[in-house]
Amino acid sequence: MENGYSNRETNRKEDINWSRFGLGSESAQRARANTSGFIDLSNDYGAGGHQASGANELFAEEQGDAPWWKSNFFISQPVLFGTWDGVFTSCLINIFGVIVFLRSGWIVGQAGVCSAITIVLFTVFTALISVLSAVGICERCRIESGGVYFVVAHTMGSRFGGSLGLLYCFGQAVGCALNVLGFGESMAELIGFGDSKWAVRGIAMAAVLLLSVINVAGVKWVIKLQFILLLILLSAGLDFMVGSFVHTDDGNGFDGWVSDNIIKNMWSKYHEGYSWFTVFGVFFPTITGVLSGINMSGDLKAPSTNIPNGTLSALGTGTFLYLVFVIFLGATCQRDALLKDFTIAKDVSVIHVLFLAGLYVSSMSSCLGAMYGTPRVLQSIALENVIPGIGVLGTGRGPNKVPLYSMVVVAVVTFAFIFIGEINTLAPIVTMPFLLTYAAIDYAYFALAQTFDIRHQREQRFHRxxxxxxxxxxxxxxxxxxxxxxxxxxxxxxxxxxxxxxxxxxxxxxxTPKINIHSKQKNWYSNLCNRWLSLFGAALKILIMMLVNWYYALACITAVFLVWLYIGTANPAVKPGIASEFRFLRWLRILLLRCIGRRVTDYEQIVNTPVHSGLEVTSTQLNEDNLDFPNRRRYHQSATVEGYTVSIDD
Structure with missing residues (x-):
């Protein structure tokens, strides 16, 4: 009887469809996500929602009975990457883009070698400040999925992060259009349709569709493809450097190193309508992908260490390649050829086909990185319900939560700007959203460091x-x-x-409770993260925006302000940032008063027990009569004491 009863119970349990309750197979457990949009920590993920401890996706075909085509072409387990395969590769193929191949010669022809080098170094310095600010935030607080949006929202609050996040996604989508247009230009010229704008646009749209399919297949295929693209890019750069020494092409304006072109091209010769800042605005979009590694934060093994090491290494490698193109073209090519022939670097290279492959790959790789990271930023904003009405964009497919609807939105915006036209037209439009986003990251690190000092001082006052x-x-x-x-x-x-x-x-x-902002770590890059440099970087980027194109700059700032107002009206209960204690205007007022020699009398309000005899106090009840305290005795008695700083002059 007992055996029969146990058998019936076993059969009954086997008949229950546990997947209806989210308790079935491992895949069903991994599919659960919490309301904040991050993966449920009870499954294969560890603290922070980004640490996987389960089976490796790369060997998924050996771990189940899935068909071969599904196990080989689609993700079946969460995939996590490290410093070199995840961050370094993604950053380098994004910052070594189509502008380096197609506009380096034009920049040298307009600005000259000296000013072109200055533009490159100034662009890298501007981006480096934001990279160091992001690195400082990564090592002083936790990092989860959401990339740039999470960094800004976690520090400054979801309201500010949501408005900046939308602008960042817009800039990424326009940047994607810029890169695929470069690909369309080169491909149309190769097949004999270089004068047809519709041929260029058709090829660009086909490239966007192809990259969207690769993104739908999963992050594993994105990373595998990025390795191949990076190898082709570096080969094209090496081909260009070797070609400048081994041959010449006088008919196309390439005279070689024995000419005096380096002297003729040393100083600027701007055409009408162009200046140093407009040329800078054309070149700056090539560096905008420097934070693409942060956008992969949800797919990294250890974001706090992978992001700094990979991003700084990629930025250093990219700077070297920028300077190689600028100096080599300025020293070997005639100025007229630099201004008129956008593909003159092809004539310098030894193997034209290899260089053209690098050109095509640079266009595709930058677009691939933008189309991978941008939808995930939109997905994070939607999952946290920051902006009402876009919740559907948070829907994801598969273990890595591929954001299908967000990808469609990014593709539509990209298609719209493909029809606008040319690289020189889109470059300033791309520059503004990124400059404003990077300025926000700089200020976020400054506010984070200031908030840490405020909390640390408070903690020290109340230590005993x-x-x-x-x-x-x-x-x-x-x-x-x-x-x-x-x-x-x-x-x-x-x-x-x-x-x-x-x-x-x-x-x-x-x-007082432990704070969630850490002190500086002892990594090799920690001392480079400086709050005052970040504050200077934020002000510098706002100034550059106004100098490059003031009406584009005002349009971006106005758009962010309007979205900020909308979030505050439609969703006022969004999460505040961990650096929300710091008030910039109050800090600036106190700083100015101290600079002119005035004493700042400040006071603080504390809660104290009424044990001081002869001191007049006002009683305050801490626990109110509500449902939270129905059974608690009233043994909490307190008093409010206001103390003022009194200065005595000698």
Missing amino acids: PRMQHQISSDDSELDRLFPERTRHKVLRGESTSNSASPEENSETIPI
């Missing part, structure tokens, strides 16, 4: 030494009378035992 003689029997009796005291001691790091040694009990005991 706890000696052995202070731990008395009265303390133990209070613990027994009020058990929650023990829990609060544990949260504060205090010892609940009276057997602690005097050395242990002489330590400083905080009475």
Whole structure:
């Protein structure tokens, strides 16, 4: 009887479709996500929603009975990447883009070698400040999926992050249109339709559709393709460098190193309508993909270390390649050829086909990175319900939550700007959203560092030494009378035992909770992250926006402000940032007053027990009569004391 009963119970359990309740197979468990949009920490992910401990996706075909085509072409397990395969590759193929191949010669022809080098170094310096700011944020607080949006929203608040995140996605989509237009130009010229704008646009749209299919297949195929693209790019760069030494082509304006072109091309010769800042605006979009590694934060093994190492290494390699193209073209080519022939670097190279392959790959790779990271930023904004009405964009497919609807939105915006036209027209439009986003990241790190100091000073004020003689029997009796005291001691790091040694009990005991902003780490790049450099970078980027194109700049700032107002009206309960304690205007006012020699009298309000005889106090009840405290005795008594700083002049 017992065996029959157990068999019936077993059969009954086997008949239950547990997948209806989200408790079925491993794939069903991995599909669960919490309301904040990050992966449920109870499955294969660890703390932060980005750490996988389950089976490796690369060997998925050996771990199940899925068909061969599904296991080889679609993701069946979450995939995580490291510094070189995830961050370095993504950043380098994004910053070594189509503008380097098609506009380096034109930039040298307009600005000259000296000013072109200055433009390159200034562009890299401007981006480097934002990279160091992002690195500082990564090592001082947690990083989860969402990329640039998460960095800004986690620091400055979801309201500010949502408005900047939308602008960043717009800039990425326009940048994608710029890159595929470069691909369309070169391909149309190759097949004999270089004068047809519709041929260029048709090829560009076909490229966007192809890259969208690759993104739908999954991040594994994106990374595998990026390795191949990076190899072709570096080969094309090497082909260009070798070609400048081994041959000449006088008919196309390539005279070689033995000519005096380096002297003739040394100084600027701007055509009407162009200046240093407009040429800078054309070149700047080539560096806009420098934060693409941050957009992969949800697919990295250790974002806090992978992002800094990979991003800084890619930026250094990209800077070297920029300078090679500028100097080599300026020293070997005639100025007229530099201004008129956008593909003159092809004539310099040894193997024209290899260089053209690098040109095509640079266009495709930059677009591939933009189409991978941008939809995931949109997905994070939608999943956190920051902006009402776009919740459907948070829908994802598969274990890595591929954002299909967000990809469609990005593709539509890209198609729209493909019809606008030319690279020189789109480049300034791309520059503005990225400059404003990078300025926000710079300010976010400054505010984060200032908030850490505010919290640290507050913690130090409320520290008190706890000696052995202070731990008395009265303390133990209070613990027994009020058990929650023990829990609060544990949260504060205090010892609940009276057997602690005097050395242990002489330590400083905080009475405020632990903060979620860490001090600077001891990594090789930590000392490069400086809050004052970040503040300078934020102001510098705003100034550059106005100098490059002031009405584009005002349009971007106005758009962000309007979205910020909309979020505050439609969704006022969004999460504040961890750096929200810092108030820039208040800090600036105090700084100005101190600079002119005025004393700043500040006060703070504290809660204290009424144990001081002869001191007039005002009683305050901390716990109110509500449903949260129906059974608690009223043993909390407090008082409010306001203290003022009094200065006595000698």
